[in-house]
Amino acid sequence: MLYELLSGIKTLSVIGMCKNAGKTTVLNRVISEFERAGERIGLTSIGRDGERSDLVTNTKKPEIFIAEGAIVATASSLLKEGDISAEILETTGMPTPMGEIVIVKARSAGFVQIGGASITEHQKRIRDLLYEYGAERVLIDGAISRKSLGDPTLADGVILSSGASYDPDISKTAYDTAYFAKLFSLKGTAAPSPEKRYTAVSGGESASSDELLPLLPQLKNGAEELVIRGAVTDNTSKELINYGKLLKNTLLVAEDASRLLLKPASFERLERASQGFAVLRGTRLACVTVNPFSAYGLHYDKREFKERVESELERAGVCAPVVDVNDV
């Protein structure tokens, strides 16, 4: 049933909001549906800040199952964690804490453990290599870490996986899920007239009025779009809010969703103060998956969770189907 939701998406990123969100279940489901449709899949992961130690100590069997013919990019030391019969296609020289990224072809079906590059340029190169080696669809195992959302523009489409393990409070989980879903479904802007678009560079965490202050005359002249290069943080938000009414007719444009590192409250405040947000490089939110089971024991009610997320998505103006991982 996921297959139909993914039509037109060549590279798909499955992004988990937390561990045990059911991302692996979703990945396996998507993989087997693609394979059943006769499509050769390519598989990789984006760097996993914070999950590194788990990976190193993880003695559990890797859980992603692929068919013969799949192309996999993973860290060399994770190869032996899996049990496919592997043909080595390429060593990339791209380093990770778990060894360099290698590209292999599965000569049998089997389980694989994937670890990927953490540098965006490398991730893009790996995606391209997977296609060069014959993949017809590429799946990226992504995770939301504190540092970044990962560049969603690596992929044409995103599945966001949320679950009860995110927070014991179902309202918070539903609210944050809708917030991330909103970021991933921000529209790419249509090419505007250059005289109506202004670009500012944000210093991210260290954004200061020095950097954004020169905007004043431009905003007064009626900039329709304000493109903010770099990370948009709570600090950036405070600076922008200071422009008050001048923002009213301006669309705020980030480079892509991963640059929006704002708290939901800051995001909403800016959204109200302006014409809202857009991104230069948009992606498509294919669906949101929910897992009511928590690894920590506080399970949600299956129906309630799905409905809560659906109503939060509606409130946030996000149009995307919600799927329970246990029903896929």
Added chain:
Amino acid sequence: MFDNDQLSAIGFRFVTESIELMTPYGESLARRPHFYTGDELPELLSEQRNVKKLMEAVASRVSEVNGLMRLLMPVKDIRRSMDELAARTLSEVELFEIKRFLLQLELIAPALSSLGLELEGINVAAMPRALDLIDPEGMRSPSFYVSDKLSPLLGEIRRERKTVDEQIKKAGLTDELSARRTLLAAREEEENARVRTELCIKLRDHRAELMRNADSIGRLDLALGKARLAESMGAVIPEVGCEEFVLKDMVNPRFAAALGEKGREFVPVSLELKKGSVVITGANMGGKSIAIKTLALNAMLAMCGFAVFAKEAKLPMLGGLYLLSEDREDAMGGLSSFGGEMKAFDGILRETEKQRDPLVLLDEFARGTNPHEGAALVRAAARLFNERNNAYAVIATHFDGVAKLARLHYQVAGLRSADAETLDSGMKGGGTEALAKFMDYGLYPVSPDEEPPRDAVKIIKALGVTEEFSALIDV
């Protein structure tokens, strides 16, 4: 010899970093280039002949050389695998890299021999027998997969596994099928490891030749890098093993680049050296240090088999190369700069005592102490090297009474030709950049009786240092 800081200070790193190397082997060689000393003249000459031949090829056979470079680029680094080949079974990834290395040899060997350069000590040869071990089917595909041909059992397990995989496709991953699958996967891994162990034992016979090829590729890569650098920057192959020590119109690309950014030009440095002490005197800011470092760079390049940045270069085989300068003392933690300098100087004296033809460069030696004693120390150093008469010592100083001890005396002209009035009107408080216009950075041979120029006050006035101070100077 030089440590990393010194190699940076004299501009050697600047030069090696501007060489484009294709392989990890060439990169390692360039990071720690071999300094040919004393009795290694034949080896140095052989390296020079290689570089010369490659320079000609770079100039006249562009597409063939570019083709060769493209073949060098994908060469994998197999050194770690080679180191450990005797001790353990290599992984599939490591065997993949050896296979790729062997496949690349098949391409590089004919490309290199068709250039017909007959490079000395560089012999890249295809290794079909080793390749047959890794690729028994002879497919020569660029990937690596432990072949069924190496073990009938492996083939059997894999076929069985395929059957189970087919069943899983139809029936899903049932407990029973899952258990069979896991067992077969474990048996395959076990047999795969056994086959790799056997393969590695056989590969050990080829280890020496693999290493020799890797070494040749590294030397080829570096020599080609030297040749391309020389061609693009107009460097020349120096004459080495000479009785004379003459360097004409030397340039230091690092300083030339820095000056270029300020719109100024590097003034070439010419020097002839004699055994014993050669002294360079001259004004502050006149470029004595730059002259010393330019000499250090080009002597280093020459002894490492590079072309040098000079119009003409003849030098003996150097027993060693030493530089004592400000950059050195910075590295001497703990001791005061004077103490550090003397300690380092002591080290140089002891090391060079028995050497044949070392080059010792002292930049503003003993600058950190009072001029009276400082001058005496520099004179003592000049006397010592004269008496030893085994080293080429070059001493840059602005102390009095040293030059008269010199076998040869060079002077930076500095502000000599600029009179006070022109200076005043030209400077208009323009600072060091404006002053540079009046400096003559040329290095000229002068009589040993010529004392260092007295330019300090002129410079102070030209720089517009407050008159409250300059009026009180009572020279």
